[in-house]
Amino acid sequence: MRLFSRDDPSSDDELNCGSGGGADTFLPLRIASVFIILVGSTFGALFPVLAKRTRWLDERMPKALFDFVKYFGSGVIIATAFIHLLDPALEELGSPCLSEKWSEYPYALAICLGSIFMIFIVEIVAFRWGTKKLAKLGVGKIANDDHDILAQPQLSALGEKEKSINSGNTDLEINQTPRSLGDIGTNANTHRVQEGERHPHSGEIVDSALSQIVGVLILEFGVILHSLLIGLTLAVDPDFKVLFVVIVFHQTFEGLGVGSRLAHMELPPRFRYVPIWGALLYAITTPIGIAAGLGVRTTYNPGSTTASIVSGILDAFSAGILIYTGMVELLAHEFLFNREMIIGSNGKLAYAIGCMMLGCGIMALLGRWA
Known part of the structure; x- marks a missing residue:
């Protein structure tokens, strides 16, 4: 999330690199935004999960609608990684408040790259050791040939x-x-x-309970870091009204992306509440960030040196997580390695790709304002 605009002509003169506070206007609406965004985030993340688990809704909602939410959400997550995380990270770590050493190397891209490989290694470790332990408990199975x-x-x-x-x-x-x-x-x-x-x-490793849980946890971790920064920024940003409207849609669409992944998890009965808890965890992160920002609004300066470094590092790290998740867990698993897509009709494939591109396009468009 952008903490300041380098294109704003007044930013060069008024940029505060000290410890001053953020904007304190529209305080009642900022407080109300905690609950408004909580409702939107909860609906976006929890509705796909409940719809898939509730027999009445599952029987009445067409499969095409579930597919739309699923692939639309995939596009949202990919666009979030590049437009709403990586680009702001480049701006934040290139802030004029930082010393010249920060401009000697593309630290944002390096952090993003390191994040991608770190998540890859985490998944490899989890699959090689964790899956065997779950197999002993009768939860997951290991491929034997x-x-x-x-x-x-x-x-x-x-x-x-x-x-x-x-x-x-x-x-x-x-x-x-x-x-x-x-x-x-x-x-x-x-x-x-x-x-x-x-x-x-x-016996597929990719379909084991562990792989699904690890994949969703990685996705949630990246999204939660992003959501906390969004909430913190919204609480103190001077352009509150425009940012507020955009973030309502942003969090709802992103919630659909997370919720659709949670809804399609096939887990043993002992893990049946994991998708619900995952949806609720996503729903509360941005409101918590807003509440925290309101609490420190008199001392927190989103354009300060410390804020730029911290938010830039977290945005770059989260971007790497969502890029890895979007490219590997979503695109590769849902299209390239999905038998249903490879041998399915051209119409079904075109519909899935169209839904994904629509989600990506809308989320990229929202990056114009937030």
Whole structure:
């Protein structure tokens, strides 16, 4: 979130790099914003979760609407990473309040890069050690062979056919040329059943309870840091009215993105409340940030040296988290490694991509004002 505007002609003359307070105007509306944004954030994050878990809503809401929220939210998260986090981080760590050493190296980009690799390592560690422990408890399963690692049956179909030929197995019609990716996936599945192999989805690491929880926790962590900074800025920013309207939509749309991920988690009964708690945690972060900002509004200066450094580092770190989540957890898993998308109709694929681009476009547009 931008803490000051470098394009504002008055900012060069009036920029306060000391310890002065933020704006104190519209105090009643700022207090009301705590509850207004709480309602919007709660609705955005909790509605997809409750709709998926409530039989009455689940039966009456078309699947296309759930898909819209899911892919729309993916676009929102990706746009948030680049437009609402990385760009402000570059501005904040390039503030004229900072010493010249901060301009000698692109620290914001370096922090973002380090964040991406840190999250990658965290996931690798969690999957290699944590999944085994959950498997002992009967929560997650570990893949035992190469077929289980492949999330998509069609990706290993040709290898299965070659194996069938080499082993002399005549159960699979090896002379039949598959007419589509769907046929390849079907033949591969048939061959697995005939060989007595487990269905690959029964042991996928990517679909284990641990992987889902870790993925959502990473997403929540990045979004929560961002939401706290948004709330803190809103409480003291002089351009409150415009920022307030934009942040209401911002938090609602971002809540839909988080809520849609939470809603589609398939967890054992013992973890059934994780999505609900995750939605509520997101909902309260921005109001907490606003309340904290109101509490320190007389001493906190969003344009000070310390504030620029802290918010710039947190924005860059959060940007790396959401970039990794958006590219790997959302785009790769939902499109490239999703059998339903690869062999599905062109119309369904176009609808999903369109929803994602719409969410990304709207969130990018909101970056014009916040």
